[in-house]
Amino acid sequence: MIEVMAPCASEILDLSLTRGKTRTIYLSRHGESLNNLYGKIGGNAELSPRGQQYAQALGHFMNSLGDPCYKVVTSTLQRTQQTAKFISAQKDIRPEIDEINAGAHDNLTYEEIADRYPVEFANRDKDKLNYRYPEGESYMDVVNRLKPVLEDLETENNLLIISHQATIRCLLTLLLNLPLAELPYLKIPLHTVIQL
Helix, strand or coil: CCCCCCCCHHHHCCCCCCCCCCCCEEEEECCCEHHHHHCECCCCCCECHHHHHHHHHHHHHHHCCCCCCCEEEECCCHHHHHHCCCCCCEEEECHHHCCCCCHHHCCCEHHHHHHHCHHHHHHHHHCCCCCCCCCCCCHHHHHHHCHHHHHHHCCCCCEEEEECHHHHHHHHHHHCCCCHHHHHHCCCCCCCEEEC
16 A cells, blocks of 8 residues: 655655545556567567466466556657457557667667766766766656546555656656655566556
8 A cells, every 4th residue: 555655755746645535546668679689778669478377477467456557658759569468458548658768778788888978987986866868867857747547546546657667666756655765766567567
């Protein structure tokens, strides 16, 4: 159950997710993508065969719940939509839950970024929360972009959000009132369903 909002809520969000109701929200990263296999960040890669297996297993799990999931929210990126393919529920595509925009570093590995952009790589290590990728976003940009989604969660129940590691880190930090400093380091494993 979600009880409180993030410390930055007064600046960013004006809502309460509790209002005396019990809500169930499920979160999952997309299935393993081809970019995950090669260690590349961002991009719009398709699911790997293992990711496709997860999509089928997730569909079976969500479809067999006693209180069924009635809506699945995905990002605009194909790996989230492919992950939702087998779930028998309304699908809603929301750009607000897209992966953090890595800008000029999109589709690169961290090793390639370190080699090509050593100063940027060092800056990211110094302050992952506020670091903004060149021509891209920071975690705090993603936090701000999630406002419409969080407002919609006020009226949603039995909802599954299939998104990306950085975005789910932001969602969990806001929904569970976690310290912002911990946001970039939250572990969001592949092929896992988180129930709130």
